[in-house]
């Protein structure tokens with residue numbers, strides 16, 4: 113079993129799509145090991161996305177992530193990291209495959225509805241950034 117880290121981003125939360133996205137997560141066979149609603153500060157969003165700190169989209173991205181509440185989650189499944197990225201679809205909703213979450217709920221490259229870890233090391237950092245061990249029992 114593997115764990116990955118996921119976010120229902122502020123656009124999807126504000127649009128009232130959290131329930132639909134959670135249904136899709138359960139239907140896909142993930143176990144939801146951790147889940148909470150947060151309203152990130154700009155500094156917290158910057159710390160989470162520190163790997164992108166040099167990129168031209170960093171300011172816009174962190175402003176968006178701090179623009180409203182989101183839901184952070186730890187998902188468990190076999191091959192969870194790849195499986196969750198497959199369910200999300202491509203980063204740009206315009207390029208995401210039919211049936212993926214970003215295709216259905218994403219508005220733009222920035223407001224693309226969901227986040228998912230891209231590797232075991234990033235999953236470990238991202239899970240630890242938001243959850244304590246006790247919250248994941």
Ligand code: CDP
Pocket residue numbers: 164169173202203221222223224227228230
């Ligand atoms: O989220 P994902 O791992 O698919 O993509 P990323 O390359 O790690 O980028 C992180 C996030 O930054 C994306 O999900 C987009 O919301 C945003 N982004 C953007 O606004 N403009 C770009 N050119 C690339 C990414």
Ligand code: MG
Pocket residue numbers: 228229230
């Ligand atoms: Mg990424």
